Amino acid sequence: MKIFKRIISVMLAAVISVSIVLPSFALDKKCGCGFSPVIYVGPLGCADIVRDAGEENEQRLWKTDTKFLLKNFGKVNGTLLKGIALKDYDAVADAVVEFVNLSFGDLALDSEGNSHKNVTVPNLNTPDSSEHGVNISFYFDYDFRLDPYIHARRLNDCIQQIKKLTGHSKVQLKASSMGGVVLSAYLDTYGYKDVETVICQCCPLWGTAVAGELFCGKFELNPVSLRRYAQTAIPSLDGGDAAQSLLYFLTDAFRITGIWNMIIALGNRISCKIIDRVYSEALIPIFGTMPGIWSFVPAEYFDTALEYMKVSRSGGLYRQILHYRTAQSHIAANLKKAKNAGVRTYIFCGYNIQRTPLVSAWKNTSDGTVDTKYASLGATCADLGETLDTEYIDSLKDKKYLSPDGMIDASTCALPDCTWFNRDWLHCNGQPAIDRFYEKLLTSKKQLTVFSMKEYPQFLQNDKNAGTLLPVTGEYNYRELFRQNPSLLNLTRIASDFIFGKHK
Numbered sequence: 001m002k003i004f005k006r007i008i009s010v011m012l013a014a015v016i017s018v019s020i021v022l023p024s025f026a027l028d029k030k031c032g033c034g035f036s037p038v039i040y041v042g043p044l045g046c047a048d049i050v051r052d053a054g055e056e057n058e059q060r061l062w063k064t065d066t067k068f069l070l071k072n073f074g075k076v077n078g079t080l081l082k083g084i085a086l087k088d089y090d091a092v093a094d095a096v097v098e099f100v101n102l103s104f105g106d107l108a109l110d111s112e113g114n115s116h117k118n119v120t121v122p123n124l125n126t127p128d129s130s131e132h133g134v135n136i137s138f139y140f141d142y143d144f145r146l147d148p149y150i151h152a153r154r155l156n157d158c159i160q161q162i163k164k165l166t167g168h169s170k171v172q173l174k175a176s177s178m179g180g181v182v183l184s185a186y187l188d189t190y191g192y193k194d195v196e197t198v199i200c201q202c203c204p205l206w207g208t209a210v211a212g213e214l215f216c217g218k219f220e221l222n223p224v225s226l227r228r229y230a231q232t233a234i235p236s237l238d239g240g241d242a243a244q245s246l247l248y249f250l251t252d253a254f255r256i257t258g259i260w261n262m263i264i265a266l267g268n269r270i271s272c273k274i275i276d277r278v279y280s281e282a283l284i285p286i287f288g289t290m291p292g293i294w295s296f297v298p299a300e301y302f303d304t305a306l307e308y309m310k311v312s313r314s315g316g317l318y319r320q321i322l323h324y325r326t327a328q329s330h331i332a333a334n335l336k337k338a339k340n341a342g343v344r345t346y347i348f349c350g351y352n353i354q355r356t357p358l359v360s361a362w363k364n365t366s367d368g369t370v371d372t373k374y375a376s377l378g379a380t381c382a383d384l385g386e387t388l389d390t391e392y393i394d395s396l397k398d399k400k401y402l403s404p405d406g407m408i409d410a411s412t413c414a415l416p417d418c419t420w421f422n423r424d425w426l427h428c429n430g431q432p433a434i435d436r437f438y439e440k441l442l443t444s445k446k447q448l449t450v451f452s453m454k455e456y457p458q459f460l461q462n463d464k465n466a467g468t469l470l471p472v473t474g475e476y477n478y479r480e481l482f483r484q485n486p487s488l489l490n491l492t493r494i495a496s497d498f499i500f501g502k503h504k
């Protein structure tokens, strides 16, 4: 009887231990496809932020709908029109402040960095599929307002889950724009042990000047930046080659006829009177409360911005804002460490695009949103539309990182061998040739460099309309662009230069 009992208990123990081990056998099943799953870490605004989700009066607050904006405009347009008619700029300011607060006010966080209870992101993605491949990636989204370390924690959870679901031991991270902020916080907290590849696309790794300057109150509007901003946006507009060419021609014609100057003068006359109030009564109380937006402030602006924005030095918000400084100041070292340990590391950024024309740093070359020097972790860049001066170029011992157009020296980057520059690339705008480039990076088993692929040298020319990504070969000029892609728009650029004087 005793023996019988013992046999039963041994058998039971065996059954229990097998049943405990079994599921983990199933989860640990290795995938043999040879391609680690890709997680796309999305940009700002990757997730909808909603007020009163699930209720009758549910309202999307970010990337909101025109109906909501029109409704809010309806509430202020009486004051606005009367103010304009009577040149009563205080009334105009009242109207604008009220409109911004009605439309975006509920996005503001409290002094602890928390959202209003009824303002949420109801549908964040969680991994639930084992499918993976070059064209199947997991989209990681988040509430851009919050502390980036909150997203880093969730990203880590997703990575662990995706590893289990797919049977791979590592993942490939592709960060787009603000995704680089999440990546910075992630790497600084969890390291690179689960990561096989990192791609940073147009990421504000060291911030973006527009955030730094706006948080320091440095506004500047001028006709040169306004015209260039309009022109660089044109290739991304719908409407086809003919419409784009016409618009381009008009932006240059505006310059000659002084229309840009008139727009600035009119803008300045009204904006100087109301900008202070809109800023202090609407923009600061909303966007100044978001650690996510603070993560965009470059180190050189940070102390001034804290003063200017009158951030209270107590409370969770301040602690969160300060915490991210660590991630930002470590990102170059963290990426280097990862790369040295075998993580394939790639930085891809745009240049030669006019940045947001509101700030005094409007001469920084950029992708329109992120300054090239911050996205590339330290490239030496000429002012937009210019080349590095000959003295600087002559002083370079090694010119192998100098762009053929003389605009950028990548030798000063944190990772010069794996940082690519895409000329005329508007912030994160996709096109098939860029997808092919990424596919090459993601499928390669070894670290690729700016010297290892003939078709992808360090400096590339982006042409969204033609769907091409071609090596930059020489000085920037429209004849060369036309030779690469003989579109009407590129022909108009040459003609417009000829009629109105050289592009500057």
Ligand SMILES: [Zn+2]
Pocket: 031, 032, 033, 034, 035, 036, 132, 166, 168
């Ligand atoms: Zn696989």
